[in-house]
Amino acid sequence: MDKIAKALARLPKSERLAVRAILEKLAAGSLAGFDVKKLVSRQDIFRVSQGDIRIIFRRTKGGVIFILAIERRRESTYRHY
Numbered sequence: 001m002d003k004i005a006k007a008l009a010r011l012p013k014s015e016r017l018a019v020r021a022i023l024e025k026l027a028a029g030s031l032a033g034f035d036v037k038k039l040v041s042r043q044d045i046f047r048v049s050q051g052d053i054r055i056i057f058r059r060t061k062g063g064v065i066f067i068l069a070i071e072r073r074r075e076s077t078y079r080h081y
Helices: 003-010 013-027
Strands: 035-038 045-050 053-059 065-072
Touching: 003 013, 003 065, 013 045, 013 053, 013 065
Parallel strands: none
Antiparallel strands: 035 045, 045 053, 053 065
């Protein structure tokens, strides 16, 4: 099981369903209606917030999206990105 699957499995069912809906929209290329922000130190890494859950992703120049992490917001959430 990879890191993203483990993070999803740890979430309560209601949050897991909300995150999956966001992931499906990200996969479809639709970011409208979400709180999306570019991380300050990087050109290609963004985050989407849903309550206190953060989905950190990288978008390539070709538009391909890679999910890097799904975490609860803490002091260390963005430290490795």
